[in-house]
Amino acid sequence: VVLLLSESSCPVAETVRVTRWLASQSSGQCGPCVNGLQALARTVEEIGAGAARADGNQRIERLASLVVRRGACGHPDGAVTFTLSALEAFAAEFADHARHGPCDACASSAELPLPQPARASTSAARAPRTSVPTRRRYAPAR
Amino acid sequence: MSDRLRLNPIACEAHGMCAELLPERITLDEWGYPLLDDEPLPRSLLEHARRAAQACPTFALRLERDGHG
Numbered sequence: 001v002v003l004l005l006s007e008s009s010c011p012v013a014e015t016v017r018v019t020r021w022l023a024s025q026s027s028g029q030c031g032p033c034v035n036g037l038q039a040l041a042r043t044v045e046e047i048g049a050g051a052a053r054a055d056g057n058q059r060i061e062r063l064a065s066l067v068v069r070r071g072a073c074g075h076p077d078g079a080v081t082f083t084l085s086a087l088e089a090f091a092a093e094f095a096d097h098a099r100h101g102p103c104d105a106c107a108s109s110a111e112l113p114l115p116q117p118a119r120a121s122t123s124a125a126r127a128p129r130t131s132v133p134t135r136r137r138y139a140p141a142r
Numbered sequence: 143m144s145d146r147l148r149l150n151p152i153a154c155e156a157h158g159m160c161a162e163l164l165p166e167r168i169t170l171d172e173w174g175y176p177l178l179d180d181e182p183l184p185r186s187l188l189e190h191a192r193r194a195a196q197a198c199p200t201f202a203l204r205l206e207r208d209g210h211g
Contacts, residue, residue: 030151035173066171072152 003112010105012048012097014112015086019044021114022079033076036067040083047094050101057094060087144182145207147191151175153202160203163194176203 005011023037040063046052053059064084067076087094097103147167156174166187167179183191183205195203 031154031156031173031175032151032171035175066177070151070175072150 005111008105008108009111010093010103010109011086011090012093012103013106013109015083015090015094016041016045016048017110017114018112019079019083019086022075022082026075027073029073030071030076032067032070036063036070037076037079039063040067040080044083044087047098048102048106050097050099052098056098057087060084143207143209145188145191145205146180146182147178147195148204148206149176149178150202150204153200155200155202157199159197159199160194163197164190167191168194 005014019037020041023041026033026037028034040060043052043056043059043063047056047060060083064080067080069077071077097106147164154175156170156176158170158174158176160176161168161170164187167181167183169177171177188205191205195205
């Protein structure tokens with residue numbers, strides 16, 4: 001599927017929206033997908049808002065390597081591929097946002113259609129594990 | 143014949159026992175999920191690998207043997 005972005009849209013804002021949506025669509029089964037896609041979405045968001053640390057792109061690369069091929073299905077791999085490809089295709093725009101923050105088109109840009117609006121970037125994340133969980137998520141095999 | 147560690151990413155709940163028991167081949171990512179080395183295990187590590195697999199509270203880690211290699 002190829003969709004052309006209009007002149008009035010912002011490719012960075014579009015990437016942020018789609019990446020956040022992809023993170024929200026994790027089925028929550030595999031840790032690297034749940035945590036990795038959320039972190040990826042958060043980092044892309046920070047870059048778009050001009051709030052990322054100087055090593056934002058390195059962070060993306062690192063997160064991508066922590067996610068790819070570490071889930072049971074292809075969702076995390078597909079999400080990472082989309083994000084990396086957007087970062088490469090719109091490198092100049094991302095660099096500009098990282099330096100100067102959101103552009104004029106950012107707020108209104110919502111061109112790529114999503115089946116449902118993305119939830120806030122932290123809502124799908126499992127709480128960080130600090131102790132051994134007491135509840136099993138699945139029935140043990142008999 | 144070679145032995146490899148296999149992880150079921152759905153079952154894994156980031157307890158981290160495996161990395162404690164087999165640090166030579168398993169490190170943890172920033173969320174505590176194991177990063178496995180896909181290379182066949184040398185004989186010297188087999189016993190440690192077996193223990194790591196047995197210690198996994200969710201049976202997510204397995205030691206697999208394949209015939210060729």
